[in-house]
Amino acid sequence: xxxxxxxxxxxxxxxxxxxxxxxxxxxxxxxxxxxxxxxxxxxxxxxxxxxxxxxxxxxxxxxxxxxxxxxxxxxxxxxxxxxxxxxxxxxxxxxxxxxxxxxxxxxxxxxxxxxxxxxxxxxxxxxxxxxxxxxxxxxxxxxxxxxxxxxxxxxxxxxxxxxxxxxxxxxxxxxxxxxxxxxxxxxxxxxxxxxxxxxxxxxxxxxxxxxxxxxxxxxxxxxxxxxxxxxxxxxxxxxxxxxxxxxxxxxxxxxxxxxxxxxxxxxxxxxxxxxxxxxxxxxxxxxxxxxxxxxxxxxxxxxxxxxxxxxxxxxxxxxxxxxxxxxxxxxxxxxxxxxxxxxxxxxxxxxxxxxxxxxxxxxxxxxxxxxxxxxxxxxxxxxxxxxxxxxxxxxxxxxxxxxxxxxxxxxxxxxxxxxxxxxxxxxxxxxxxxxxxxxxxxxxx
Amino acid sequence: xxxxxxxxxxxxxxxxxxxxxxxxxxxxxxxxxxxxxxxxxxxxxxxxxxxxxxxxxxxxxxxxxxxxxxxxxxxxxxxxxxxxxxxxxxxxxxxxxxxxxxxxxxxxxxxxxxxxxxxxxxxxxxxxxxxxxxxxxxxxxxxxxxxxxxxxxxxxxxxxxxxxxxxxxxxxxxxxxxxxxxxxxxxxxxxxxxxxxxxxxxxxxxxxxxxxxxxxxxxxxxxxxxxxxxxxxxxxxxxxxxxxxxxxxxxxxxxxxxxxxxxxxxxxxxxxxxxxxxxxxxxxxxxxxxxxxxxxxxxxxxxxxxxxxxxxxxxxxxxxxxxxxxxxxxxxxxxxxxxxxxxxxxxxxxxxxxxxxxxxxxxxxxxxxxxxxxxxxxxxxxxxxxxxxxxxxxxxxxxxxxxxxxxxxxxxxxxxxxxxxxxxxxxxxxxxxxxxxxxxxxxxx
Numbered sequence: 001x002x003x004x005x006x007x008x009x010x011x012x013x014x015x016x017x018x019x020x021x022x023x024x025x026x027x028x029x030x031x032x033x034x035x036x037x038x039x040x041x042x043x044x045x046x047x048x049x050x051x052x053x054x055x056x057x058x059x060x061x062x063x064x065x066x067x068x069x070x071x072x073x074x075x076x077x078x079x080x081x082x083x084x085x086x087x088x089x090x091x092x093x094x095x096x097x098x099x100x101x102x103x104x105x106x107x108x109x110x111x112x113x114x115x116x117x118x119x120x121x122x123x124x125x126x127x128x129x130x131x132x133x134x135x136x137x138x139x140x141x142x143x144x145x146x147x148x149x150x151x152x153x154x155x156x157x158x159x160x161x162x163x164x165x166x167x168x169x170x171x172x173x174x175x176x177x178x179x180x181x182x183x184x185x186x187x188x189x190x191x192x193x194x195x196x197x198x199x200x201x202x203x204x205x206x207x208x209x210x211x212x213x214x215x216x217x218x219x220x221x222x223x224x225x226x227x228x229x230x231x232x233x234x235x236x237x238x239x240x241x242x243x244x245x246x247x248x249x250x251x252x253x254x255x256x257x258x259x260x261x262x263x264x265x266x267x268x269x270x271x272x273x274x275x276x277x278x279x280x281x282x283x284x285x286x287x288x289x290x291x292x293x294x295x296x297x298x299x300x301x302x303x304x305x306x307x308x309x310x311x312x313x314x315x316x317x318x319x320x321x322x323x324x325x326x327x328x329x330x331x332x333x334x335x336x337x338x339x340x341x342x343x344x345x346x347x348x349x350x351x352x353x354x355x356x357x358x359x360x361x362x363x364x365x366x367x368x369x370x371x372x373x374x375x376x377x378x379x380x381x382x383x384x385x386x387x388x389x390x391x392x393x394x395x396x397x398x399x400x401x402x403x404x405x406x407x408x409x410x411x412x413x414x415x416x417x418x419x420x421x422x423x424x425x426x427x428x429x430x431x432x433x434x435x436x437x438x439x440x441x442x443x444x445x
Numbered sequence: 446x447x448x449x450x451x452x453x454x455x456x457x458x459x460x461x462x463x464x465x466x467x468x469x470x471x472x473x474x475x476x477x478x479x480x481x482x483x484x485x486x487x488x489x490x491x492x493x494x495x496x497x498x499x500x501x502x503x504x505x506x507x508x509x510x511x512x513x514x515x516x517x518x519x520x521x522x523x524x525x526x527x528x529x530x531x532x533x534x535x536x537x538x539x540x541x542x543x544x545x546x547x548x549x550x551x552x553x554x555x556x557x558x559x560x561x562x563x564x565x566x567x568x569x570x571x572x573x574x575x576x577x578x579x580x581x582x583x584x585x586x587x588x589x590x591x592x593x594x595x596x597x598x599x600x601x602x603x604x605x606x607x608x609x610x611x612x613x614x615x616x617x618x619x620x621x622x623x624x625x626x627x628x629x630x631x632x633x634x635x636x637x638x639x640x641x642x643x644x645x646x647x648x649x650x651x652x653x654x655x656x657x658x659x660x661x662x663x664x665x666x667x668x669x670x671x672x673x674x675x676x677x678x679x680x681x682x683x684x685x686x687x688x689x690x691x692x693x694x695x696x697x698x699x700x701x702x703x704x705x706x707x708x709x710x711x712x713x714x715x716x717x718x719x720x721x722x723x724x725x726x727x728x729x730x731x732x733x734x735x736x737x738x739x740x741x742x743x744x745x746x747x748x749x750x751x752x753x754x755x756x757x758x759x760x761x762x763x764x765x766x767x768x769x770x771x772x773x774x775x776x777x778x779x780x781x782x783x784x785x786x787x788x789x790x791x792x793x794x795x796x797x798x799x800x801x802x803x804x805x806x807x808x809x810x811x812x813x814x815x816x817x818x819x820x821x822x823x824x825x826x827x828x829x830x831x832x833x834x835x836x837x838x839x840x841x842x843x844x845x846x847x848x849x850x851x852x853x854x855x856x857x858x859x860x861x862x863x864x865x866x867x868x869x870x871x872x873x874x875x876x877x878x879x880x881x882x883x884x885x886x887x888x889x890x
Contacts (some may be wrong), residue, residue, distance in 0.1 A: 013456060028753065029604060039671070040603050043593060146752035148601030156585060156593030159772020226484070261637075263775035289758070293735075306474065308589035310759035313734070324751035327604020342785040349484040416762060434666050440872040 004059045007383040011332040012041060012049040012316050013083040016107070017100060018090035019066070022114060022141070023050070025323035026088060026330075027066050037327075040305040041334045048084050051075035065094040079104035088330060089113040098122055105129040105137065109239065109343065110333040110405050112139035114172050114326055120215035123222065124348075136342045138329035143216045144169050144298045146312040146321030148328070151301065153223045160304040162224040165263040166441070167292050168299035169216040171317045172207035173239050173259040175199045177213050177247075177281070187246045187283040199296060209238035213261050220300070221263035221277040226350040229263075229277050235357040237280035248435045249367060249407055253395065255283035256291050259442060262298075274355035283416050290442070358416035361441040363392070365409050369432040377431040380406060383428065387421040388412040394419040403432055409440060457486060457779040457859035458493040458528040460554070462520050462545060463535035464503050464511070467586070468495070469629040470768035471533060471775075472511050482772075486779045489514040491530050496520035513791035523576075524549035530782045533775060534558040543567055547787050550574040550582065555778040555787065559586035559622060559771055565660035569793075570668065581787045583774035588661045589743045591616050591766030592759040593773070599666045600749065605749040607669040610708040611886070612745035613738050614661040614839050616762045617652035619671040620644045622726070622738040624699050644741060658724040665745070666708035671795035673720050674708075678800040682725035691881045694812060694838040694852055698840065700728035701736050705886060706745075709749045713801050728810050728885040735887070803861035808837070808885040810854050811867065814877040817849040825851060828873065832866040834858040848877055854885060 014030065016023060030047050032039070038044045048377050050070050052058035071430050072078055078086050079100055086103040089111060091097045099117050104111050113119070119142050130137035143168070153162070168174050172194060179190045180264035190210070206212045206418060214234040222228040239259050250257050259281050266276045268280045288312050291340045293299040300315025303309050315321035336342055370376045378397060384391055390411040391404070397405040410418070418437070459475065460493045461468060475482070475492050483489045495515050497503035504513050517523055524532050534547040534556060542563050549556050550575060558564070564571070564587050575582035585595045589612065598607070613619050617639060624635045630793055636653070639645035651657045661681040666674040684704050695702050704726050711721045729736045734756050738744040743761025749756050760766035781787050815821045822841060829836055835856040842850040855863070863882070871879050 004490065025751070033604075033606065037604065038607065040792060078631075147755060148597040151601050152593040153596065155777055156596050156773040157772065158776035159478075159774075160769040161481065162476065173590075304769060306470070306765040306772070308760045308766055309594060310757070312755070312757060314755035320751040321753055324749060326603040327600065327751070328601040329604075331603035332600055339786070347485060430615070 011044045011046050011380060012085045012337055013046055013081070014330065015048055015078045015081065015084040015087045016050045016090070017078070017087065017097075018092070019050050019052050019062055020090065021319040022322045022326065023090040024062060024065065025319040026090065026326050027062070029323055029327045032063065036329060039330055043334065043339045045330070045334055048081060049078045071086060075100055078108060080107045084109055086110045086330060086333045088326060089115060090326070091115070091413040092117065094096050094121065095116055095321065101126060102129050105133050105135060108133050109132050110136040110337060112138045112163055112326055112329040112406045114139065114214040114322055114334055116142040116212070116219065120218040123219070124228055131344075134342050136333045136334060136336055138359040139219070140329050141322045141325035143219050144300055144312070145310050145314070145316040146319065146324045147193060147298055147300065147316065148325070149220070149300045149312050150223060150356050152312065153220070155305065157302065157304055158181060158229055160306045162302060162304045163265050164303040165220045165224045165261075165300060166290065167220070167261045167298065168290055168318060169298055170207055170213040170259060170302065171296035171298060172200045172204065173213070174293065174298070175243070176208070177239060177257055178260060180242070180244065181245070181251065184244055184248065187242055190354045193378070198231070208240050210236040210259065213259060213279045217261040217263060217277050217279055219262065222348065224263055225275045225352055226303070226347050227263060227275050228348045229275060229354065233277055233354045235278040235280070239281045241436070242281055243436070246367065246438065249395070250283050250365070253283075253393070253407075254286055254408070255440065256286055257281050257438070258284045258290060261382055262292075262441070264389065265352070266360060268355065268359060273352055275352045276360050278357060278360070281438060283438055284445050288442045301397045301398065361412045361414050363410055363412055364418050365407065365438045365441065366434060367405065367436040368425065368434045369403050370404070370406055371432065372429045376404070377406060379428055380425055384408070384410070387417050387424070389417055389421050417419045456489045456491050457530045457782055458491055458492055458526070459775065460529040460532045461524065461540075462523070463533065463537070464495050464497050464507055465535065466764040467767045467771065468535040469510065470486070471535065472772050474507070474768055474772045487783045488779065489726060490775070493526060495524045496523050500750050511517065519790060520545055521548060521575045523608065524554060525552045529554055531557060531775060531778045532556045532770060534560060535771070536560070537562065539563055539566065546571060547574050550578050553578050555581040555782060557774040557778055558769055559584065559585045559767055561587040561660040561664065565663040565664065565862040568664070569673055576785075579787050580834050581778045582666070583778060585774050586770035589662050589745055590758070590759070590761040590763065591769045592745065592757050592761065592818055592859065593770070594665070594745045594757050595668060595711045597757065600664070602747065602749055602752065605751045607747060607749045608671045608710050609748040610665045610706075610745060611735065612665070612743065613703055613735055614706045614743055614745065614761060615652055616657040616743060617645045617649065617742070619738065620741050621688070622684060622704060623651070623681045624688065624701055624733060624868060625687070625692045628694065629689055629693065632687055638694045653685050655681040655704065655724040658704060662706040662724055664723050665706065666720055667677035667696070669708055669747070670710060670797055671791045672720050674798040674799065677765055678722055678766055678799045680723040680725070681863060684726045686881070687726055690882070691812065691841055691883065695728050695810070697860060698728075698838070698854070701731055701887065702883070703729045703735060705729070707733070707886070710797070711805060713800065719799055720797045721800040721805045721881055723802060724807070726883060728883055730888050733747070733887045740801065772874055777787050803859065806857045806859050808855055808857050808888065809863050809885045810852065810881070810885050811879060812850065812852045812881040813845060813879045814848050815851055816877065817847070818875065818876045820853060821849070824873055824875060825853070827871055829853070829855070829870045831859060832862050832869070834862055834866050
């Protein structure tokens with residue numbers, strides 16, 4: 001199975017699991033670009049079957065695109081068929097995708113997947129199975145849709161040392177935050193718009209809660225730092241608490257708020273390297289390349305010791321863009337079948353421990369409502385001073401609902417120290433409420 | 446030679462040709478990051494020898510970095526040594542690099558090179574030799590320094606159809622044009638500054654004449670369109686004629702001037718697809734992502750049918766960034782030696798013809814000095830009308846040295862029609878001089 005090299009081979013069989021938005025586009029590419037793909041692979045790519053949940057629904061949706069005779073509900077049979085060489089998994093979610101992929105790998109099929117949830121949780125077992133079967137397991141489309149970022153990290157930067165991966169990897173939240181920034185609207189209104197336009201799901205939790213971004217962050221961190229990082233290792237905060245007032249204040253100070261995916265090498269007090277992986281909304285200086293990534297676009301900035309700063313930018317979701325990534329992986333896997341080889345698998349030799357969020361230093365933006373009377377700022381400032389959280393900028397705003405607003409931007413502080421400071425500030429009699437605590441990224445002290 | 450697979454293999458021998466800015470950085474990476482690279486390759490990378498022109502000079506320059514015993518002037522011997530598996534060519538230029546690479550390939554060594562001039566002229570023969578010997582031939586560093594762009598084009602986009610590759614691929618000219626834009630200085634003054642800062646060579650012809658960009662364009666076009674394109678197929682115009690007045694006028698109209706590398710699929714009047722590859726300074730709308738690529742940075746924008754617009758951004762030159770790319774290729778080649786395989790070679794199955802520059806339509810910016818008297822604009826406009834070159838915008842400026850200035854921005858026109866129009870306009874008695882003819886890119890009619 002590992003060695004299918006055959007100079008006379010003229011066809012590579014493809015088994016497709018799932019015929020949703022991305023699956024249909026992949027089927028279209030396979031059919032419409034058949035000639036071009038054959039020239040690139042060195043053999044014809046032939047769709048052997050498409051596994052779907054509901055035959056009738058699939059027949060209707062794919063009419064005129066996929067030969068109805070190719071549709072099947074028997075996914076487990078399809079992945080083991082003798083005439084299938086590469087399985088493309090586009091079902092999503094953990095089950096039954098995980099078992100189907102393992103079964104395909106065991107049967108000696110190479111696998112291409114766009115399944116971020118699965119790879120953020122179970123990549124270890126899957127790579128083990130792929131390595132054992134000497135087949136390929138590719139998942140470029142699992143992170144940042146059409147943007148090639150997995151392959152550059154795994155291959156192009158293989159001779160360098162990545163220090164940071166920072167990205168905007170969720171289109172829904174970026175659409176919402178971009179609209180809040182440009183229109184000044186409130187979160188709830190913009191979410192509704194996004195839902196009407198199809199940029200947000202009816203239940204938007206996975207996106208706005210940061211969980212989708214966390215899964216992608218786990219995958220990026222694993223590859224960048226040669227360490228196994230799962231979604232549960234990623235510190236996650238969503239954007240549901242961001243208000244129009246936060247966006248407005250950030251704007252006045254020269255920042256825009258973005259939901260960031262951050263993975264970094266950090267050195268702890270013990271001198272040991274750790275990986276910090278986190279997702280949260282943060283203030284980003286308007287001059288930073290990520291600040292101008294708007295709407296449904298994604299971008300990933302990679303910093304490496306020798307390469308310096310690299311940025312990869314493009315469409316992070318959608319049928320056709322994601323299908324482009326899937327088809328790239330499919331061509332690579334098919335070429336390898338033709339040539340009788342598979343590429344090196346996941347490398348996690350570094351095995352760095354995960355840093356706790358409390359140990360990661362950041363600059364903070366703290367916005368609070370206070371009584372409008374003398375001495376308030378001084379009492380707030382003394383709490384910050386007591387905890388050694390150094391203040392960089394203070395902005396005091398006029399009368400708001402009978403009180404005033406104070407915005408403090410700190411120098412770099414540990415998450416634990418900042419949390420204690422905020423708790424104590426909230427106990428001050430003159431402080432009505434601490435309304436927002438957000439981090440500020442990409443700006444040195 | 447092709448099959449060096451050996452589970453017990455513990456060392457991969459590297460022969461380095463050249464110890465200049467990039468060569469020294471590659472040597473440093475091999476020595477300082479030895480442990481990390483070994484983990485990624487699955488075997489130790491060992492520097493077997495470094496070929497230099499002058500032993501004494503090299504000993505001085507590399508003191509404390511490279512063991513003097515490794516230095517040799519016998520490059521031809523080094524590339525054939527039994528204990529060398531991968532040859533890294535960083536000499537640059539056509540000769541003797543071409544012969545040394547061919548010799549290495551014939552001897553069964555994989556080759557990594559950063560040589561844009563060579564790959565823009567002779568990639569065909571080299572790929573043939575690599576394919577015959579079943580070894581790898583990688584050259585990511587030949588285009589855009591640290592930015593992974595060759596590998597994404599060859600692999601990630603292998604399942605898509607690229608329509609355009611547009612880039613800023615020369616740091617020297619981008620530094621000069623960025624400075625002219627931000628300071629308003631004249632070309633000659635900025636060139637002098639760039640030379641003092643080390644951003645431009647004493648003889649800057651290769652950069653400012655567009656030839657360096659043309660070589661990179663040939664490589665990008667070849668890969669993007671699966672067609673053999675050499676530097677001599679690329680239409681080239683440099684930046685030496687760009688004046689402060691051009692930059693100023695462009696600015697007033699919302700544009701910035703950039704030296705662009707453009708490769709496109711174009712469809713001729715015969716309905717046949719061609720490749721158009723060109724390098725020239727052009728007006729770029731300030732809102733386009735390439736407009737904000739400043740200083741010595743490079744960026745490449747790729748448009749593909751399914752992926753849509755992708756952008757790759759980073760440092761395009763310099764020792765460490767270029768070494769990062771070279772080291773990435775070296776790790777890939779070394780992994781393949783360990784696993785006993787090589788990757789697919791260049792694909793030029795499409796064999797599209799090259800479009801002539803006269804057949805490529807573009808919008809134009811034409812700046813001219815005229816007598817300040819009634820009727821001039823009308824006589825100029827009638828010449829454009831006669832040639833069917835449609836005018837989009839006219840800007841008439843106040844009195845300049847006893848005359849006036851007219852700037853015309855056209856709708857899309859063929860290069861040949863525009864050239865005839867300009868010749869006829871220059872013959873008008875009221876026209877003192879047509880001072881600039883520049884193209885305008887990334888803005889539809």
